[in-house]
Amino acid sequence: YIGLEFAQAFRRFGAEVTVLEKGPRLVAREDEDISAEIARFLAAEGINVRTGIAALSFSRAGDNVHVRVEGDGGPPDLEASHVLVAIGRVPNTGDLGLDAAGVARDARGYIPVDDSLQTNVSGVWAMGDCNGRGAFTHTAYNDFEIIAANLLDGADRRLSARIPAYALYTDPPLGRVGMSEAQARASGRPLLVSSRPMARVGRAVEKGETIGFMKMVADAQTKRILGAAILGTSGDEAIHGILDMMNADQPYDVLQWAVPIHPTVSELIPTLIGDLKPAP
Structure with a gap:
Protein backbone atom coordinates (compact mmCIF):
# COMPACT_ATOMS: atom_id res chain seq x y z
CA TYR A 1 0.00 0.00 0.00
CA ILE A 2 2.66 2.52 1.02
CA GLY A 3 4.83 1.28 -1.83
CA LEU A 4 2.14 2.06 -4.41
CA GLU A 5 1.46 5.48 -2.92
CA PHE A 6 5.15 6.39 -3.16
CA ALA A 7 5.46 4.82 -6.61
CA GLN A 8 2.75 7.05 -8.04
CA ALA A 9 4.06 10.15 -6.27
CA PHE A 10 7.61 9.69 -7.57
CA ARG A 11 6.33 8.93 -11.07
CA ARG A 12 4.45 12.23 -11.02
CA PHE A 13 7.63 13.96 -9.89
CA GLY A 14 9.13 12.70 -13.14
CA ALA A 15 11.03 9.60 -12.03
CA GLU A 16 11.09 6.30 -13.88
CA VAL A 17 9.41 3.84 -11.49
CA THR A 18 9.28 0.04 -11.36
CA VAL A 19 7.15 -1.79 -8.80
CA LEU A 20 8.36 -5.29 -7.93
CA GLU A 21 5.73 -7.43 -6.20
CA LYS A 22 6.32 -10.90 -4.79
CA GLY A 23 2.70 -11.97 -5.12
CA PRO A 24 0.79 -12.73 -8.31
CA ARG A 25 -0.97 -9.35 -8.22
CA LEU A 26 -0.86 -5.99 -6.48
CA VAL A 27 -2.66 -5.42 -3.14
CA ALA A 28 -3.55 -9.09 -2.78
CA ARG A 29 -5.76 -8.29 0.25
CA GLU A 30 -8.25 -6.75 -2.17
CA ASP A 31 -10.52 -8.45 -4.69
CA GLU A 32 -8.98 -9.28 -8.04
CA ASP A 33 -11.00 -6.66 -9.90
CA ILE A 34 -9.70 -3.96 -7.54
CA SER A 35 -6.11 -5.16 -8.00
CA ALA A 36 -6.49 -5.23 -11.78
CA GLU A 37 -7.89 -1.69 -11.95
CA ILE A 38 -5.11 -0.30 -9.75
CA ALA A 39 -2.48 -2.01 -11.89
CA ARG A 40 -4.16 -0.66 -15.01
CA PHE A 41 -4.15 3.00 -13.99
CA LEU A 42 -0.62 2.84 -12.58
CA ALA A 43 0.60 1.33 -15.85
CA ALA A 44 -1.26 4.06 -17.75
CA GLU A 45 0.88 6.62 -15.90
CA GLY A 46 4.03 4.86 -17.07
CA ILE A 47 4.77 2.82 -13.93
CA ASN A 48 6.29 -0.57 -14.73
CA VAL A 49 4.51 -3.17 -12.59
CA ARG A 50 6.12 -6.60 -12.26
CA THR A 51 4.50 -9.34 -10.20
CA GLY A 52 5.52 -12.87 -9.24
CA ILE A 53 9.01 -11.85 -8.16
CA ALA A 54 10.78 -14.79 -6.51
CA ALA A 55 13.95 -13.08 -5.27
CA LEU A 56 15.70 -9.70 -5.19
CA SER A 57 19.29 -8.77 -4.48
CA PHE A 58 20.98 -5.38 -4.32
CA SER A 59 24.51 -4.15 -4.93
CA ARG A 60 26.18 -0.80 -5.45
CA ALA A 61 26.71 0.46 -8.98
CA GLY A 62 28.63 3.71 -8.54
CA ASP A 63 26.15 6.23 -7.18
CA ASN A 64 23.24 3.96 -8.11
CA VAL A 65 21.85 0.61 -6.98
CA HIS A 66 21.95 -2.53 -9.08
CA VAL A 67 18.86 -4.67 -8.58
CA ARG A 68 18.87 -8.34 -9.56
CA VAL A 69 15.36 -9.65 -10.19
CA GLU A 70 14.37 -13.31 -10.41
CA GLY A 71 11.13 -15.11 -11.04
CA ASP A 72 8.85 -13.17 -13.37
CA GLY A 73 10.59 -13.75 -16.67
CA GLY A 74 11.28 -10.04 -17.14
CA PRO A 75 14.63 -8.29 -17.45
CA PRO A 76 16.84 -9.67 -14.66
CA ASP A 77 18.88 -6.51 -14.11
CA LEU A 78 17.72 -3.02 -13.15
CA GLU A 79 19.68 0.06 -12.17
CA ALA A 80 18.07 2.62 -9.87
CA SER A 81 18.97 5.84 -8.12
CA HIS A 82 16.78 4.91 -5.12
CA VAL A 83 15.08 1.79 -3.77
CA LEU A 84 12.10 1.76 -1.43
CA VAL A 85 11.64 -1.61 0.28
CA ALA A 86 8.02 -1.72 1.49
CA ILE A 87 7.69 -5.13 3.14
CA GLY A 88 5.70 -4.30 6.26
CA ARG A 89 6.46 -3.22 9.79
CA VAL A 90 7.43 -4.73 13.11
CA PRO A 91 6.45 -3.26 16.48
CA ASN A 92 9.06 -1.32 18.43
CA THR A 93 8.50 -3.23 21.66
CA GLY A 94 11.89 -4.80 22.26
CA ASP A 95 13.22 -2.15 24.63
CA LEU A 96 10.13 -1.44 26.75
CA GLY A 97 11.06 -3.79 29.56
CA ARG A 162 -15.09 -2.31 15.37
CA ILE A 163 -15.81 -2.56 11.66
CA PRO A 164 -12.53 -2.47 9.73
CA ALA A 165 -12.13 0.45 7.35
CA TYR A 166 -9.11 1.93 5.61
CA ALA A 167 -7.93 3.70 2.48
CA LEU A 168 -5.21 3.34 -0.13
CA TYR A 169 -4.06 6.83 -1.07
CA THR A 170 -3.25 6.42 -4.69
CA ASP A 171 -4.95 8.78 -7.13
CA PRO A 172 -7.75 7.85 -7.38
CA PRO A 173 -7.94 6.55 -3.81
CA LEU A 174 -9.50 3.32 -2.62
CA GLY A 175 -11.92 3.48 0.29
CA ARG A 176 -12.65 0.10 1.90
CA VAL A 177 -14.96 -1.10 4.65
CA GLY A 178 -15.82 -4.53 6.02
CA MET A 179 -15.35 -7.71 4.02
CA SER A 180 -14.04 -8.00 0.50
CA GLU A 181 -16.18 -10.00 -1.91
CA ALA A 182 -13.72 -12.88 -1.66
CA GLN A 183 -13.96 -12.89 2.15
CA ALA A 184 -17.74 -12.78 2.01
CA ARG A 185 -17.85 -15.70 -0.43
CA ALA A 186 -15.53 -17.69 1.83
CA SER A 187 -18.03 -17.24 4.70
CA GLY A 188 -20.50 -19.48 2.91
CA ARG A 189 -23.52 -17.24 3.42
CA PRO A 190 -25.94 -16.31 0.58
CA LEU A 191 -24.75 -13.06 -0.96
CA LEU A 192 -25.89 -10.13 -3.02
CA VAL A 193 -23.27 -8.25 -5.03
CA SER A 194 -23.24 -5.08 -7.07
CA SER A 195 -20.72 -3.01 -9.01
CA ARG A 196 -21.03 0.33 -10.84
CA PRO A 197 -18.39 2.29 -12.77
CA MET A 198 -17.27 5.71 -11.62
CA ALA A 199 -18.18 6.91 -15.12
CA ARG A 200 -21.79 6.88 -13.85
CA VAL A 201 -20.95 9.36 -11.07
CA GLY A 202 -21.82 12.96 -11.98
CA ARG A 203 -19.08 14.45 -9.80
CA ALA A 204 -16.48 12.17 -11.39
CA VAL A 205 -17.61 13.18 -14.88
CA GLU A 206 -17.50 16.89 -13.96
CA LYS A 207 -13.94 16.53 -12.67
CA GLY A 208 -12.86 14.39 -15.62
CA GLU A 209 -11.82 11.66 -13.17
CA THR A 210 -13.87 8.61 -14.13
CA ILE A 211 -11.26 5.94 -13.37
CA GLY A 212 -12.45 3.13 -11.11
CA PHE A 213 -15.68 1.71 -9.79
CA MET A 214 -17.61 1.05 -6.59
CA LYS A 215 -18.82 -2.33 -5.38
CA MET A 216 -20.83 -3.75 -2.50
CA VAL A 217 -21.55 -7.15 -1.00
CA ALA A 218 -24.52 -7.83 1.30
CA ASP A 219 -26.07 -10.74 3.18
CA ALA A 220 -29.10 -11.90 1.20
CA GLN A 221 -30.93 -13.12 4.31
CA THR A 222 -30.31 -10.34 6.84
CA LYS A 223 -30.08 -7.55 4.24
CA ARG A 224 -27.02 -6.20 6.07
CA ILE A 225 -24.10 -4.74 4.15
CA LEU A 226 -21.03 -6.92 4.66
CA GLY A 227 -18.48 -4.77 2.86
CA ALA A 228 -17.85 -2.25 0.13
CA ALA A 229 -15.09 -0.66 -1.90
CA ILE A 230 -15.01 2.66 -3.71
CA LEU A 231 -12.03 2.98 -6.03
CA GLY A 232 -12.39 6.43 -7.51
CA THR A 233 -12.31 10.13 -6.88
CA SER A 234 -13.25 10.90 -3.24
CA GLY A 235 -13.74 7.19 -2.57
CA ASP A 236 -12.01 7.59 0.80
CA GLU A 237 -14.71 10.09 1.84
CA ALA A 238 -17.78 8.54 0.22
CA ILE A 239 -17.15 5.16 1.84
CA HIS A 240 -18.11 6.63 5.22
CA GLY A 241 -21.80 6.63 4.37
CA ILE A 242 -21.61 2.87 4.02
CA LEU A 243 -19.44 2.54 7.13
CA ASP A 244 -22.00 4.51 9.15
CA MET A 245 -24.85 2.31 7.91
CA MET A 246 -22.92 -0.81 8.91
CA ASN A 247 -22.18 0.64 12.35
CA ALA A 248 -25.88 1.45 12.78
CA ASP A 249 -26.67 -2.20 11.90
CA GLN A 250 -29.43 -1.19 9.52
CA PRO A 251 -30.62 -3.08 6.41
CA TYR A 252 -29.28 -1.81 3.12
CA ASP A 253 -32.66 -0.57 1.91
CA VAL A 254 -32.55 2.20 4.53
CA LEU A 255 -29.59 3.64 2.64
CA GLN A 256 -31.11 2.75 -0.73
CA TRP A 257 -34.03 5.12 -0.16
CA ALA A 258 -31.94 7.97 1.25
CA VAL A 259 -31.75 11.11 -0.89
CA PRO A 260 -28.09 12.05 -1.41
CA ILE A 261 -27.00 15.49 -2.53
CA HIS A 262 -26.36 16.10 -6.23
CA PRO A 263 -23.71 16.15 -7.60
CA THR A 264 -21.61 13.99 -5.27
CA VAL A 265 -19.85 10.63 -5.36
CA SER A 266 -22.23 9.34 -2.66
CA GLU A 267 -25.10 10.03 -5.05
CA LEU A 268 -24.50 6.70 -6.81
CA ILE A 269 -24.63 4.57 -3.65
CA PRO A 270 -28.44 4.11 -3.65
CA THR A 271 -28.19 3.03 -7.30
CA LEU A 272 -25.40 0.63 -6.37
CA ILE A 273 -27.65 -0.88 -3.68
CA GLY A 274 -30.61 -1.08 -6.04
CA ASP A 275 -28.48 -3.15 -8.40
CA LEU A 276 -27.63 -5.82 -5.78
CA LYS A 277 -28.14 -9.28 -7.28
CA PRO A 278 -27.52 -12.85 -6.07
CA ALA A 279 -23.87 -13.77 -6.35
CA PRO A 280 -23.32 -16.34 -9.11
Missing part, protein backbone atom coordinates in the same frame (compact mmCIF):
# COMPACT_ATOMS: atom_id res chain seq x y z
CA LEU A 98 7.91 -5.84 29.07
CA ASP A 99 9.56 -9.00 30.37
CA ALA A 100 10.15 -7.33 33.74
CA ALA A 101 6.44 -6.55 33.96
CA GLY A 102 5.42 -10.00 32.78
CA VAL A 103 3.68 -8.63 29.69
CA ALA A 104 3.73 -11.19 26.89
CA ARG A 105 4.80 -10.58 23.30
CA ASP A 106 4.18 -12.87 20.34
CA ALA A 107 6.80 -14.17 17.91
CA ARG A 108 6.68 -10.96 15.86
CA GLY A 109 6.90 -8.66 18.87
CA TYR A 110 3.23 -7.67 19.07
CA ILE A 111 1.53 -7.50 22.45
CA PRO A 112 -1.51 -9.85 22.48
CA VAL A 113 -4.66 -8.28 23.91
CA ASP A 114 -8.18 -9.44 24.68
CA ASP A 115 -11.41 -7.90 23.44
CA SER A 116 -11.05 -4.99 25.89
CA LEU A 117 -7.39 -4.45 24.85
CA GLN A 118 -6.05 -5.79 28.16
CA THR A 119 -2.79 -7.72 28.04
CA ASN A 120 -2.09 -10.97 29.86
CA VAL A 121 -1.29 -8.84 32.94
CA SER A 122 -4.34 -7.55 34.77
CA GLY A 123 -4.48 -3.77 34.77
CA VAL A 124 -2.16 -3.37 31.79
CA TRP A 125 -3.61 -2.46 28.40
CA ALA A 126 -1.91 -2.07 25.01
CA MET A 127 -3.21 0.29 22.36
CA GLY A 128 -2.06 1.35 18.93
CA ASP A 129 0.33 -0.31 16.51
CA CYS A 130 2.02 -2.37 19.24
CA ASN A 131 -0.99 -4.70 19.60
CA GLY A 132 -1.21 -5.60 15.91
CA ARG A 133 -4.95 -4.99 15.78
CA GLY A 134 -5.13 -2.27 13.17
CA ALA A 135 -1.90 -0.32 12.63
CA PHE A 136 -3.76 2.79 11.47
CA THR A 137 -4.02 6.18 13.15
CA HIS A 138 -7.79 5.87 13.33
CA THR A 139 -7.71 2.38 14.86
CA ALA A 140 -5.04 3.44 17.38
CA TYR A 141 -7.23 6.34 18.49
CA ASN A 142 -10.22 4.02 18.71
CA ASP A 143 -8.16 1.74 20.95
CA PHE A 144 -7.76 4.70 23.30
CA GLU A 145 -11.50 5.42 23.12
CA ILE A 146 -12.34 1.83 24.07
CA ILE A 147 -9.96 1.75 27.03
CA ALA A 148 -10.94 5.21 28.29
CA ALA A 149 -14.67 4.50 28.03
CA ASN A 150 -14.33 1.23 29.90
CA LEU A 151 -12.06 2.57 32.64
CA LEU A 152 -13.52 6.04 33.16
CA ASP A 153 -17.14 5.76 32.09
CA GLY A 154 -18.01 2.22 33.16
CA ALA A 155 -18.74 1.24 29.58
CA ASP A 156 -18.33 -2.21 28.06
CA ARG A 157 -16.89 -1.37 24.67
CA ARG A 158 -15.25 -4.17 22.71
CA LEU A 159 -12.61 -4.37 20.02
CA SER A 160 -14.69 -6.96 18.18
CA ALA A 161 -17.41 -4.35 17.58
Whole structure:
Protein backbone atom coordinates (compact mmCIF):
# COMPACT_ATOMS: atom_id res chain seq x y z
CA TYR A 1 0.00 0.00 0.00
CA ILE A 2 2.66 2.52 1.02
CA GLY A 3 4.83 1.28 -1.83
CA LEU A 4 2.14 2.06 -4.41
CA GLU A 5 1.46 5.48 -2.92
CA PHE A 6 5.15 6.39 -3.16
CA ALA A 7 5.46 4.82 -6.61
CA GLN A 8 2.75 7.05 -8.04
CA ALA A 9 4.06 10.15 -6.27
CA PHE A 10 7.61 9.69 -7.57
CA ARG A 11 6.33 8.93 -11.07
CA ARG A 12 4.45 12.23 -11.02
CA PHE A 13 7.63 13.96 -9.89
CA GLY A 14 9.13 12.70 -13.14
CA ALA A 15 11.03 9.60 -12.03
CA GLU A 16 11.09 6.30 -13.88
CA VAL A 17 9.41 3.84 -11.49
CA THR A 18 9.28 0.04 -11.36
CA VAL A 19 7.15 -1.79 -8.80
CA LEU A 20 8.36 -5.29 -7.93
CA GLU A 21 5.73 -7.43 -6.20
CA LYS A 22 6.32 -10.90 -4.79
CA GLY A 23 2.70 -11.97 -5.12
CA PRO A 24 0.79 -12.73 -8.31
CA ARG A 25 -0.97 -9.35 -8.22
CA LEU A 26 -0.86 -5.99 -6.48
CA VAL A 27 -2.66 -5.42 -3.14
CA ALA A 28 -3.55 -9.09 -2.78
CA ARG A 29 -5.76 -8.29 0.25
CA GLU A 30 -8.25 -6.75 -2.17
CA ASP A 31 -10.52 -8.45 -4.69
CA GLU A 32 -8.98 -9.28 -8.04
CA ASP A 33 -11.00 -6.66 -9.90
CA ILE A 34 -9.70 -3.96 -7.54
CA SER A 35 -6.11 -5.16 -8.00
CA ALA A 36 -6.49 -5.23 -11.78
CA GLU A 37 -7.89 -1.69 -11.95
CA ILE A 38 -5.11 -0.30 -9.75
CA ALA A 39 -2.48 -2.01 -11.89
CA ARG A 40 -4.16 -0.66 -15.01
CA PHE A 41 -4.15 3.00 -13.99
CA LEU A 42 -0.62 2.84 -12.58
CA ALA A 43 0.60 1.33 -15.85
CA ALA A 44 -1.26 4.06 -17.75
CA GLU A 45 0.88 6.62 -15.90
CA GLY A 46 4.03 4.86 -17.07
CA ILE A 47 4.77 2.82 -13.93
CA ASN A 48 6.29 -0.57 -14.73
CA VAL A 49 4.51 -3.17 -12.59
CA ARG A 50 6.12 -6.60 -12.26
CA THR A 51 4.50 -9.34 -10.20
CA GLY A 52 5.52 -12.87 -9.24
CA ILE A 53 9.01 -11.85 -8.16
CA ALA A 54 10.78 -14.79 -6.51
CA ALA A 55 13.95 -13.08 -5.27
CA LEU A 56 15.70 -9.70 -5.19
CA SER A 57 19.29 -8.77 -4.48
CA PHE A 58 20.98 -5.38 -4.32
CA SER A 59 24.51 -4.15 -4.93
CA ARG A 60 26.18 -0.80 -5.45
CA ALA A 61 26.71 0.46 -8.98
CA GLY A 62 28.63 3.71 -8.54
CA ASP A 63 26.15 6.23 -7.18
CA ASN A 64 23.24 3.96 -8.11
CA VAL A 65 21.85 0.61 -6.98
CA HIS A 66 21.95 -2.53 -9.08
CA VAL A 67 18.86 -4.67 -8.58
CA ARG A 68 18.87 -8.34 -9.56
CA VAL A 69 15.36 -9.65 -10.19
CA GLU A 70 14.37 -13.31 -10.41
CA GLY A 71 11.13 -15.11 -11.04
CA ASP A 72 8.85 -13.17 -13.37
CA GLY A 73 10.59 -13.75 -16.67
CA GLY A 74 11.28 -10.04 -17.14
CA PRO A 75 14.63 -8.29 -17.45
CA PRO A 76 16.84 -9.67 -14.66
CA ASP A 77 18.88 -6.51 -14.11
CA LEU A 78 17.72 -3.02 -13.15
CA GLU A 79 19.68 0.06 -12.17
CA ALA A 80 18.07 2.62 -9.87
CA SER A 81 18.97 5.84 -8.12
CA HIS A 82 16.78 4.91 -5.12
CA VAL A 83 15.08 1.79 -3.77
CA LEU A 84 12.10 1.76 -1.43
CA VAL A 85 11.64 -1.61 0.28
CA ALA A 86 8.02 -1.72 1.49
CA ILE A 87 7.69 -5.13 3.14
CA GLY A 88 5.70 -4.30 6.26
CA ARG A 89 6.46 -3.22 9.79
CA VAL A 90 7.43 -4.73 13.11
CA PRO A 91 6.45 -3.26 16.48
CA ASN A 92 9.06 -1.32 18.43
CA THR A 93 8.50 -3.23 21.66
CA GLY A 94 11.89 -4.80 22.26
CA ASP A 95 13.22 -2.15 24.63
CA LEU A 96 10.13 -1.44 26.75
CA GLY A 97 11.06 -3.79 29.56
CA LEU A 98 7.91 -5.84 29.07
CA ASP A 99 9.56 -9.00 30.37
CA ALA A 100 10.15 -7.33 33.74
CA ALA A 101 6.44 -6.55 33.96
CA GLY A 102 5.42 -10.00 32.78
CA VAL A 103 3.68 -8.63 29.69
CA ALA A 104 3.73 -11.19 26.89
CA ARG A 105 4.80 -10.58 23.30
CA ASP A 106 4.18 -12.87 20.34
CA ALA A 107 6.80 -14.17 17.91
CA ARG A 108 6.68 -10.96 15.86
CA GLY A 109 6.90 -8.66 18.87
CA TYR A 110 3.23 -7.67 19.07
CA ILE A 111 1.53 -7.50 22.45
CA PRO A 112 -1.51 -9.85 22.48
CA VAL A 113 -4.66 -8.28 23.91
CA ASP A 114 -8.18 -9.44 24.68
CA ASP A 115 -11.41 -7.90 23.44
CA SER A 116 -11.05 -4.99 25.89
CA LEU A 117 -7.39 -4.45 24.85
CA GLN A 118 -6.05 -5.79 28.16
CA THR A 119 -2.79 -7.72 28.04
CA ASN A 120 -2.09 -10.97 29.86
CA VAL A 121 -1.29 -8.84 32.94
CA SER A 122 -4.34 -7.55 34.77
CA GLY A 123 -4.48 -3.77 34.77
CA VAL A 124 -2.16 -3.37 31.79
CA TRP A 125 -3.61 -2.46 28.40
CA ALA A 126 -1.91 -2.07 25.01
CA MET A 127 -3.21 0.29 22.36
CA GLY A 128 -2.06 1.35 18.93
CA ASP A 129 0.33 -0.31 16.51
CA CYS A 130 2.02 -2.37 19.24
CA ASN A 131 -0.99 -4.70 19.60
CA GLY A 132 -1.21 -5.60 15.91
CA ARG A 133 -4.95 -4.99 15.78
CA GLY A 134 -5.13 -2.27 13.17
CA ALA A 135 -1.90 -0.32 12.63
CA PHE A 136 -3.76 2.79 11.47
CA THR A 137 -4.02 6.18 13.15
CA HIS A 138 -7.79 5.87 13.33
CA THR A 139 -7.71 2.38 14.86
CA ALA A 140 -5.04 3.44 17.38
CA TYR A 141 -7.23 6.34 18.49
CA ASN A 142 -10.22 4.02 18.71
CA ASP A 143 -8.16 1.74 20.95
CA PHE A 144 -7.76 4.70 23.30
CA GLU A 145 -11.50 5.42 23.12
CA ILE A 146 -12.34 1.83 24.07
CA ILE A 147 -9.96 1.75 27.03
CA ALA A 148 -10.94 5.21 28.29
CA ALA A 149 -14.67 4.50 28.03
CA ASN A 150 -14.33 1.23 29.90
CA LEU A 151 -12.06 2.57 32.64
CA LEU A 152 -13.52 6.04 33.16
CA ASP A 153 -17.14 5.76 32.09
CA GLY A 154 -18.01 2.22 33.16
CA ALA A 155 -18.74 1.24 29.58
CA ASP A 156 -18.33 -2.21 28.06
CA ARG A 157 -16.89 -1.37 24.67
CA ARG A 158 -15.25 -4.17 22.71
CA LEU A 159 -12.61 -4.37 20.02
CA SER A 160 -14.69 -6.96 18.18
CA ALA A 161 -17.41 -4.35 17.58
CA ARG A 162 -15.09 -2.31 15.37
CA ILE A 163 -15.81 -2.56 11.66
CA PRO A 164 -12.53 -2.47 9.73
CA ALA A 165 -12.13 0.45 7.35
CA TYR A 166 -9.11 1.93 5.61
CA ALA A 167 -7.93 3.70 2.48
CA LEU A 168 -5.21 3.34 -0.13
CA TYR A 169 -4.06 6.83 -1.07
CA THR A 170 -3.25 6.42 -4.69
CA ASP A 171 -4.95 8.78 -7.13
CA PRO A 172 -7.75 7.85 -7.38
CA PRO A 173 -7.94 6.55 -3.81
CA LEU A 174 -9.50 3.32 -2.62
CA GLY A 175 -11.92 3.48 0.29
CA ARG A 176 -12.65 0.10 1.90
CA VAL A 177 -14.96 -1.10 4.65
CA GLY A 178 -15.82 -4.53 6.02
CA MET A 179 -15.35 -7.71 4.02
CA SER A 180 -14.04 -8.00 0.50
CA GLU A 181 -16.18 -10.00 -1.91
CA ALA A 182 -13.72 -12.88 -1.66
CA GLN A 183 -13.96 -12.89 2.15
CA ALA A 184 -17.74 -12.78 2.01
CA ARG A 185 -17.85 -15.70 -0.43
CA ALA A 186 -15.53 -17.69 1.83
CA SER A 187 -18.03 -17.24 4.70
CA GLY A 188 -20.50 -19.48 2.91
CA ARG A 189 -23.52 -17.24 3.42
CA PRO A 190 -25.94 -16.31 0.58
CA LEU A 191 -24.75 -13.06 -0.96
CA LEU A 192 -25.89 -10.13 -3.02
CA VAL A 193 -23.27 -8.25 -5.03
CA SER A 194 -23.24 -5.08 -7.07
CA SER A 195 -20.72 -3.01 -9.01
CA ARG A 196 -21.03 0.33 -10.84
CA PRO A 197 -18.39 2.29 -12.77
CA MET A 198 -17.27 5.71 -11.62
CA ALA A 199 -18.18 6.91 -15.12
CA ARG A 200 -21.79 6.88 -13.85
CA VAL A 201 -20.95 9.36 -11.07
CA GLY A 202 -21.82 12.96 -11.98
CA ARG A 203 -19.08 14.45 -9.80
CA ALA A 204 -16.48 12.17 -11.39
CA VAL A 205 -17.61 13.18 -14.88
CA GLU A 206 -17.50 16.89 -13.96
CA LYS A 207 -13.94 16.53 -12.67
CA GLY A 208 -12.86 14.39 -15.62
CA GLU A 209 -11.82 11.66 -13.17
CA THR A 210 -13.87 8.61 -14.13
CA ILE A 211 -11.26 5.94 -13.37
CA GLY A 212 -12.45 3.13 -11.11
CA PHE A 213 -15.68 1.71 -9.79
CA MET A 214 -17.61 1.05 -6.59
CA LYS A 215 -18.82 -2.33 -5.38
CA MET A 216 -20.83 -3.75 -2.50
CA VAL A 217 -21.55 -7.15 -1.00
CA ALA A 218 -24.52 -7.83 1.30
CA ASP A 219 -26.07 -10.74 3.18
CA ALA A 220 -29.10 -11.90 1.20
CA GLN A 221 -30.93 -13.12 4.31
CA THR A 222 -30.31 -10.34 6.84
CA LYS A 223 -30.08 -7.55 4.24
CA ARG A 224 -27.02 -6.20 6.07
CA ILE A 225 -24.10 -4.74 4.15
CA LEU A 226 -21.03 -6.92 4.66
CA GLY A 227 -18.48 -4.77 2.86
CA ALA A 228 -17.85 -2.25 0.13
CA ALA A 229 -15.09 -0.66 -1.90
CA ILE A 230 -15.01 2.66 -3.71
CA LEU A 231 -12.03 2.98 -6.03
CA GLY A 232 -12.39 6.43 -7.51
CA THR A 233 -12.31 10.13 -6.88
CA SER A 234 -13.25 10.90 -3.24
CA GLY A 235 -13.74 7.19 -2.57
CA ASP A 236 -12.01 7.59 0.80
CA GLU A 237 -14.71 10.09 1.84
CA ALA A 238 -17.78 8.54 0.22
CA ILE A 239 -17.15 5.16 1.84
CA HIS A 240 -18.11 6.63 5.22
CA GLY A 241 -21.80 6.63 4.37
CA ILE A 242 -21.61 2.87 4.02
CA LEU A 243 -19.44 2.54 7.13
CA ASP A 244 -22.00 4.51 9.15
CA MET A 245 -24.85 2.31 7.91
CA MET A 246 -22.92 -0.81 8.91
CA ASN A 247 -22.18 0.64 12.35
CA ALA A 248 -25.88 1.45 12.78
CA ASP A 249 -26.67 -2.20 11.90
CA GLN A 250 -29.43 -1.19 9.52
CA PRO A 251 -30.62 -3.08 6.41
CA TYR A 252 -29.28 -1.81 3.12
CA ASP A 253 -32.66 -0.57 1.91
CA VAL A 254 -32.55 2.20 4.53
CA LEU A 255 -29.59 3.64 2.64
CA GLN A 256 -31.11 2.75 -0.73
CA TRP A 257 -34.03 5.12 -0.16
CA ALA A 258 -31.94 7.97 1.25
CA VAL A 259 -31.75 11.11 -0.89
CA PRO A 260 -28.09 12.05 -1.41
CA ILE A 261 -27.00 15.49 -2.53
CA HIS A 262 -26.36 16.10 -6.23
CA PRO A 263 -23.71 16.15 -7.60
CA THR A 264 -21.61 13.99 -5.27
CA VAL A 265 -19.85 10.63 -5.36
CA SER A 266 -22.23 9.34 -2.66
CA GLU A 267 -25.10 10.03 -5.05
CA LEU A 268 -24.50 6.70 -6.81
CA ILE A 269 -24.63 4.57 -3.65
CA PRO A 270 -28.44 4.11 -3.65
CA THR A 271 -28.19 3.03 -7.30
CA LEU A 272 -25.40 0.63 -6.37
CA ILE A 273 -27.65 -0.88 -3.68
CA GLY A 274 -30.61 -1.08 -6.04
CA ASP A 275 -28.48 -3.15 -8.40
CA LEU A 276 -27.63 -5.82 -5.78
CA LYS A 277 -28.14 -9.28 -7.28
CA PRO A 278 -27.52 -12.85 -6.07
CA ALA A 279 -23.87 -13.77 -6.35
CA PRO A 280 -23.32 -16.34 -9.11
